[in-house]
Amino acid sequence: MTQIELPSYLEQSEAVSARFDKLKQREVILEVKHLGKQFNSQQGLVTALKDINFKTHRREFVCVIGPSGCGKSTLIRILAGLESPSSGEVLLDNKPVFEPGPDRGMVFQGYTLFPWLNVKHNVMFGLEMQGFTKATAESEALNWIELVGLDRFADAYPHQLSGGMKQRVAIARALANKPRILLMDEPFGALDAQTRSKMQANLIEIWRNIDITVVFITHDLDEAIYLADRILVLQANPGEVAELIEVPVPRPRRSGQIISPEFLATKKRLEELIHPPSEEDDADGLHMIRMAHVGDDVEIME
């Protein structure tokens, strides 16, 4: 078997590195400083997040990835203000975040459209909360619905939509508030593979066209590489930053890039970080059971 020689994931083409230089000069939208989170559980005090630090620049797309239990959902809930950190702070435009607010839009993994409102009124909801008149809210909402390509469904109720359509409405609903940052918590996790890749392309398209910064949680390596400028890799127990990877895959992204050397090199690195081979054996405390040809005995390997 021939091993394909991959470049290092740290190698960037000139265009890509120029892009990152420019990106880092942009203003910082979100800053996370020494963020920690501890829970009281039956096993005592559990540290979900430990000393998380990162910055997100304007119009940057950051993916957060990590093994299950690394606290990525907790992290995004803290960013949204739905949970409070045990230590450290979250700054949005240099102002600390204490509670949920319309400046941070959120798209959840589960479907959270209001079932009693049709698509249009779902998208209008945030605008009305902020005191816009019905007429303003409506025309704004219709623009956003058009942007996510659902103009024909403005009057439909959520239960009449497919999973992918629901999430598109959720994106429109969050963006209609003109948030500084869009937080997405595994928004495509419940979708089938085809819909998911369509949604990814869709999201990239939206992101390219408007001034929005995105923090996107996922456990799908391909999804993270395809979408992100930078990937924040967390490790579990306690949830800590393992590495902040600058994705060397050039933009605009196409689905064909999934087999490009840069893509594969990045994926290889993510694999190493998230599924370290040495710990594989007893990763979940599984006992390997192997049949042995010694009489009828079954040997249980510890």
Place this chain on the structure above:
Amino acid sequence: MSQSTPWFAVRQALSKKQVTTLTLLSFFLPILLWSLVSYVPFLWHPKIEIVEPGSVSWLKPGMLVERAVFSEQQRLATEQKTALPQGTRANPIYLPAPHEVAIAFYSAFTTEPTRSSEQWLHESLWHSIQVIFWGFTLSSLLGVPIGILCGTYVAFSKLQEPFIEFFRYLPAPAFGALAVAILGIHDGPKIAIIFLGTFFQQVLIIANTTRKLDVALLEAALTLGAKKFQLLFRVVIPGILPDLFRDQRILLGWAWTYLIVAELIGTSSGITWFITQQARYKNFENVYAAIIMIGIIGVVTDILLAKLGKRLFPWEKEQVKA
């Protein structure tokens, strides 16, 4: 080729035709049983209705006697060679035949009350419906908001629910005498009993329904900028409305079950007055007719409310009926 749906498959839906058949059967079977017992003499008919008293002085036509007593009298008459009493087998007076109840159903509405102070049946029924309406409305006016507040704010729940949990075990009819002492002998205490019977359950059930609202919807609203009362009025209340409506339908059914007790308190009135009066005159077919009438009013109200619910809440997914 269409495969016919099996009648007995664990938790599998039946075809429309099967459902209709079973629905009709569920009413038809009890009526069939009732008809058999009423019209087939040898099935039960423990009594003899006297047609011709013969020589037995104490028997009168139309009288119902035990079969054993009757055959004893026949034996005695045969021995003494006097005129034999004649009779047909009959059911006890408390079990009228279906057709008698059906006739009573009609005649109960067309029979003028015996005394001028008494009410027509439809007046009695209307009176009962008003008592239910006021009892249930007053209970809902308080119970629904308190229930929603308890389900939304933990502080409310902790302040209210322990006492309500205690109070709901107290049987509402036990407050009858007290209600009369406070509210007089007319409709006041009756409405109060229905209120007491409904209110406490109502608060707990609606609090529970409110708590079942998906927290994710509240979180989504928060991230969209909703604050305090907006959360209550724009998310919690619309979010639970369909379930709230369903709860109210069930609770209305419970309110009906308190009606008979309520109407016996103070001066007896409404449909209960009619039932007790007719039972006193041994017009049991009228009693059955009145009871069936209550059932019909209950079912029809519920079906109408269910239809209304479907129209009011078009976003509600069809509930799968198992």
